[in-house]
Amino acid sequence: MSYMRSPDRQRHILACAKRVFAERGFHAANVSHICEAAGIGRGTLYLYFANKRSVLEAILRETLERVRTLMERQSAQETTVPPEKVTRSSAIAYSAAQLRQLLEVVFQDDDTLRILLREAVGLDVDIEKVLGEIDDALVGIVERSLIAAQRAGFIRPLDPRAVATMVVGGVEKLALAALRSDAPVDLDRLATEATRLHAIGTLSDRLKPEPKKG
Amino acid sequence: MSYMRSPDRQRHILACAKRVFAERGFHAANVSHICEAAGIGRGTLYLYFANKRSVLEAILRETLERVRTLMERQSAQETTVPPEKVTRSSAIAYSAAQLRQLLEVVFQDDDTLRILLREAVGLDVDIEKVLGEIDDALVGIVERSLIAAQRAGFIRPLDPRAVATMVVGGVEKLALAALRSDAPVDLDRLATEATRLHAIGTLSDRLKPEPKKG
Amino acid sequence: MSYMRSPDRQRHILACAKRVFAERGFHAANVSHICEAAGIGRGTLYLYFANKRSVLEAILRETLERVRTLMERQSAQETTVPPEKVTRSSAIAYSAAQLRQLLEVVFQDDDTLRILLREAVGLDVDIEKVLGEIDDALVGIVERSLIAAQRAGFIRPLDPRAVATMVVGGVEKLALAALRSDAPVDLDRLATEATRLHAIGTLSDRLKPEPKKG
Amino acid sequence: MSYMRSPDRQRHILACAKRVFAERGFHAANVSHICEAAGIGRGTLYLYFANKRSVLEAILRETLERVRTLMERQSAQETTVPPEKVTRSSAIAYSAAQLRQLLEVVFQDDDTLRILLREAVGLDVDIEKVLGEIDDALVGIVERSLIAAQRAGFIRPLDPRAVATMVVGGVEKLALAALRSDAPVDLDRLATEATRLHAIGTLSDRLKPEPKKG
């Protein structure tokens, strides 16, 4: 194998490892598998990573980085339009667009998705910690968005952390379901579907009006 | 696996294995750990289970069984009250109660929860299949309920499968978050929070009314 | 789990390992080699020993045990015969017999000898510590004997520790030399040779008498 | 090994390697450690030495060279003074001086000492052979000296090879003991102590005179 500059090669290994982990799962995947995929000798991997597990950790931290970057980018945005001037559907559209952005960043590809939601789960404490950080970041983005929207009067009073967690969980589950059926994940549909549900809920208008209190 | 020789002992092993798997994770847990916990010799386990993996599978199938039982029990229930006679809050209360029942069955205890959402994830194809079946059953329960409610006019038109998936996912994520923080999971609060969100959504009443079409 | 399961098997493994270590050297010897020699599976060795190194340590500790036992047995012996009644040659004979006993215990067989003086040297701190303890014990035996003889007036004033160390070292070197030439070690000759040297030294009687002081 | 390209650099590497081997032992010492200590790249070492082992061998051969040089220098000396004109103490003093010279050459420094007596022992056949040659040379020096002294009538009849071996072994053991206790080795004391023992032995004058034969 010809020489490659360090960061390039590291990225190359990471990319191959991601594919291998996604395809075979973390445990079924040998270091040999990864190295074969990357076209390098088995020892070479250990020049770039401390061990097999830390390869996975690097993959996860890469994702975490992406999420955190998005977080900072989105944190700036805050609206000042009064809610009375915004319709439900335009609010939903805006919100869906934001969610889509998030999904794009996290689930950049099916491999990341599969690793994040399947192969990296339940491995060990350190990995679990990174997963937790990713989750925190994801939930954090949604949470901040909810808090801002709440402050601006767009959404009703609620526990933003809990709601954000549910939103993220719901979306992930949809993604997982898609993964399971081997269908490609349609991020657009995912974002819209989820936003509609979480925005206006499921109840029909035909329900009896709430009786006045007092 | 031919016969079950002594169902009691098998159940005992299963219970101990559940605890061990939940505490240490599937891979970190040795067969020895399980057998020690169950107070049996290492060879004895293989009189009751084909191998380590099938112990986990049995645990999962037990849960699957419980969910399916609930499914059948809930499938009978169908309301005939017209939506005009039911307020949002009572609908939510009813719905929350149903969800609570579901949560109770699945997350009977923290150990099951942890295994279902963490330790059993990403292990191998067969395990993944059982997890899929459990998910299907869970989502199915919510889905049926949604379909019934839709048919009765309680909820607006929507994709019941997708919404059910998101509901389940959202709830699971909340549970996972609780798990992560080592807080005991409060099923009541979980059910109410989730139902409120998924019933009426997040948007405020103050939003501008939708302009009439045409 | 700290108790020994089958002391017989452990002894068997130890004996085989001793042969293997002596024949191939510690590093050249695989765990596989040992297990093959012992007729056991590779995993079995790990039921009896924590790792390869601790097999060697056990061999050394066995020898240490033997030396310490001899030490206690010999410590009892103390003569009360006045030196004026004992000739040099009978003192030497007695002393040689004692040394022979020592040699017998330590260099029970060529394998032990080779391991002690060659294969176990310079391996790691822990091994080195056991070797040190064996040395201490060996030197200790000779030292005590010297002290007793000194007290009884058989030997001239000297540093018993230093002399004991040299005696042991001299004997070991002779043994090593024999080992190197693949000749079987003749313990009797070794003991006599060494005792004579260390008892009466090398100088001839023909030397000029020491001039009287004063 | 073909040429030496730059003898200075080679000597530098050798000196560093000696330190590293002495400090960490042959196996614990990486090629990297040596190269770091020498301030060269890992590949460079292989321009000067065939492999790691041959670095050690070179260190040993250097010592062997020193011993052989001494050997030749001392071989010339032969006395013609009749023993009747020399007292025991002056003979001992002379002998001790000679031994001191030997010790100085071999145990030039603690590092050499440690390598010779510890780190290089039991490594492999080739190394063992060099060690054997060094030993032969050392013993040879003492042996020749003994033979000469015997011929001149200074010492009693004895097996010069065996005695020489014991002398060397005894001295080495003392050195090793000093090494083990981290005390600096006092070559003067070592030489005197050893010579006294090996010259006049341990027995007291008070012993009963040997009965006349016949």
Add this chain to the structure above:
DNA sequence: GATGAATGAGGTTTCATTCAT
């Protein structure tokens, strides 16, 4: 000449599973 990135053979150890008792 000098470098250090790349290599891969090889050894130790774990642990699920088997099977003689």
Add this chain to the structure above:
DNA sequence: TATGAATGAAACCTCATTCAT
């Protein structure tokens, strides 16, 4: 039926050595 000693496949990782730059 119950056991736990024995097994050996399998996987990780190290590190001396090579070789492209």
